[in-house]
Amino acid sequence: MTSFPIVHIVFALMLQISELAEGQQYPAGALYVVATPIGNAADITVRALHVLGLVDRIAAEDTRNTARLLSRYGISKPSIAVHEHNERSAAERVIAHLREGERIACVSDAGTPGISDPGAHLVDAVRDAGLPVIPLPGASALTTALSAAGAFVGTFTFIGFLPTKAKQRATQLRTLATHPQALVFYEAPHRIVETTRALAAAFGGERQLLIARELTKLHESLHRCTLAEGPSWLEADANRQCGEFVLVVQGAPEIDAADDAHDALLTTLLEELSVKSAARIAATLTGAPRNALYERALLLGRRD
Secondary structure: OOHHHHHHHHHHHHHHHHHHHHOOOOOOOOEEEEOEOOOOHHHOOHHHHHHHHHOOEEEEOOHHHHHHHHHHOOOOOOEEEOOOOOHHHHHHHHHHHHHOOOOEEEEOOOEOOOOOOOOHHHHHHHHHOOOOEEEEOOOOHHHHHHHOOOOOOOOEEEEEEOOOOHHHHHHHHHHHOOOOOEEEEEEOHHHHHHHHHHHHHHHOOOOEEEEEEOOOOOOOEEEEEEOOOHHHHHHOOHHHHOOOEEEEEOOOOOOOOOOOOOHHHHHHHHOOOOHHHHHHHHHHHHOOOHHHHHHHHHHHHHHO
């Protein structure tokens, strides 16, 4: 079979998909939050392309980067710069255009706006102004890394970027040391070794670690090891320290604590709070199951 009929089949399918996108409702005066590729330009969705071609202007983290990306799809639109330093003030301009009936797309440099990228404050402002916000799903480094992490990720907590200063970073990691869910971090190349060392120091070296680098790009790599092995693996080859990183760390192991392990805390809380409130706060502080703490608090309350 030649490739000629296959090309026609693919074209026909793409036409059908495009018609599906075109046949949907796209209200005027709405902000469209549009995910864009995190590296591979082919990862744009058909609906995203349709909306980007339909909107009147684009609110972009970096207007130059967005213009280069859109040019690959044959799209050119007026833009408004909406980045971390001007997001609140730029929101006023966006809202003014929306009130005139324009459709505006919000995009970041890569991935999903609002996920460790500008966009969240703009969404708040638009919603507070009584105007609709419509999300379009698509590429995200967070979900891309999690999909390849494996079974050690059941539930997860997204942390994003840690503080750049060592003392502040260590403080935050201490609060996460007993967190039972897998933890997801973003990191820049110049801090990647330092951060993996800090993770091992805070959590111990036994937990599983996925180092996902340059996801969807030409030099993408995914390496799974223990936290103890992570820094050495990165330092063994300078190329492994280049690019943008997602780190997925296994959650803290469950510990079978004694029934009375948190009695001192519960007793103190019960002096000022109800049994329900004491159990809730103790669960937040310790990570222990709230139901078990509630039963224990009931027993302690009866002893008084």
